[in-house]
Amino acid sequence: MSHHRPNPVEPLPERVCLFRLSAIGDCCNIVPVVRTLQAQLPNTELTWVMGKVEASLLGDLDGVEVIAHDKKNGTGTLRRQLGARRFDALLLMQVALRAGLASRAVRAPLRVGFDRARSRDGHGLFINRRIPASPPGHVTEGFFGFCEALGVRERTLAWNIPVPQAARDEADRLVAGAPLLVISPCSSERFRNFRNWPAEYYAEVAQHAARRYGMQIVLTGGHSELERAYAERIERALEGNNNVPVPNLNLVGCTNLKTLFALIQRATAVIAPDSGPVHMAVAAGTPAIGLYATSNPDRTGPVLGRKWVVNAYPAAVQRFLKRSVETVRWGRRVRDPDAMTLITPAMVIERLDQLMATPADERLRE
Numbered sequence: 001m002s003h004h005r006p007n008p009v010e011p012l013p014e015r016v017c018l019f020r021l022s023a024i025g026d027c028c029n030i031v032p033v034v035r036t037l038q039a040q041l042p043n044t045e046l047t048w049v050m051g052k053v054e055a056s057l058l059g060d061l062d063g064v065e066v067i068a069h070d071k072k073n074g075t076g077t078l079r080r081q082l083g084a085r086r087f088d089a090l091l092l093m094q095v096a097l098r099a100g101l102a103s104r105a106v107r108a109p110l111r112v113g114f115d116r117a118r119s120r121d122g123h124g125l126f127i128n129r130r131i132p133a134s135p136p137g138h139v140t141e142g143f144f145g146f147c148e149a150l151g152v153r154e155r156t157l158a159w160n161i162p163v164p165q166a167a168r169d170e171a172d173r174l175v176a177g178a179p180l181l182v183i184s185p186c187s188s189e190r191f192r193n194f195r196n197w198p199a200e201y202y203a204e205v206a207q208h209a210a211r212r213y214g215m216q217i218v219l220t221g222g223h224s225e226l227e228r229a230y231a232e233r234i235e236r237a238l239e240g241n242n243n244v245p246v247p248n249l250n251l252v253g254c255t256n257l258k259t260l261f262a263l264i265q266r267a268t269a270v271i272a273p274d275s276g277p278v279h280m281a282v283a284a285g286t287p288a289i290g291l292y293a294t295s296n297p298d299r300t301g302p303v304l305g306r307k308w309v310v311n312a313y314p315a316a317v318q319r320f321l322k323r324s325v326e327t328v329r330w331g332r333r334v335r336d337p338d339a340m341t342l343i344t345p346a347m348v349i350e351r352l353d354q355l356m357a358t359p360a361d362e363r364l365r366e
Helices: 026-039 052-058 075-082 097-105 139-149 165-174 198-214 225-240 257-266 276-283 313-321 345-356
Strands: 015-019 045-052 066-069 090-091 112-115 180-184 217-218 249-252 267-274 288-292
Touching: 015 026, 015 097, 026 045, 026 139, 026 276, 045 052, 052 066, 052 257, 066 249, 075 097, 075 345, 090 097, 112 276, 165 257, 180 198, 180 257, 198 217, 198 225, 198 345, 217 225, 225 249, 257 276, 267 276, 267 345, 276 288
Parallel strands: 015 045, 015 090, 045 066, 090 112, 180 217, 180 267, 217 249, 267 288
Antiparallel strands: none
16 A cells, blocks of 8 residues: 555654563663653653553653553553544554454554554554665664654664662662572563573572572462462472572562563572563673574564573574574574473583673673
């Protein structure tokens, strides 16, 4: 359709609605887009429709009106939440059909969505303009495409996510002194989504961190049975195979997202698979040692400090798909439960040692 043309918007919109319901990691990666729009279009009012969980971390972003939409509720509920609001432009930054359907509650004459290559799930039905096409790259490239669609080319790679005093106090109460290593071992549970690394491997890395660097290990995660069981397995492995006790604190299911963010801000590093805490870490100014085998870190890795990622994705593509990274579709996942075991504890320990040997102020410098 010819009306999906990527010309800058004239006149500049006075009221813009960003629409991205989930997930935590993606929403963290959109915050620099918000900061860019605030810097370049200071007179534009910004509203962000996001998921309820996501709003528990990002609902108090300064200068942004946040509408927390429970994804279980329909378009009617969102219509009521939006009331009489009208916008000059909607930025539909999510391609899922559910998001597209819900976005119909937003009244805006200009509806900007992803370019064709990034579209699926009928995304084109809910928009009337597309962002400029760009070569395959990191997911943030697509998000910044929405700035380009509004004629904004500069980028502000800043987050400044507010941390309430209560969250800081709670983090202080939970951990005192000692450098922290936050381990968030599980990614969210999705069908045939094999991103979790063996619990025993985490224990081996934790042991090294405690012995060599005197680190306190903090295990974090949500409320699911899987996450609780995982943390217990890591704790058992830590007890079972060493004579020197490893100081560890199991906070799985015990913190809200603001407190978790405050803990991550205090940490020396975060170790996690491809999941929200990797992106929370970057937003908090903390290096993330991301463990990537089933997904491509050049697409979904941390925006800053990508050098700390342990990248077994090329090896996994080779072994399980019998292809090379260059020949598979961009963003293709490796759906094999054994893929993550291509990452060995020695690889992660090596990354941690490299990180610790780098001056703190250079760890996230690109």
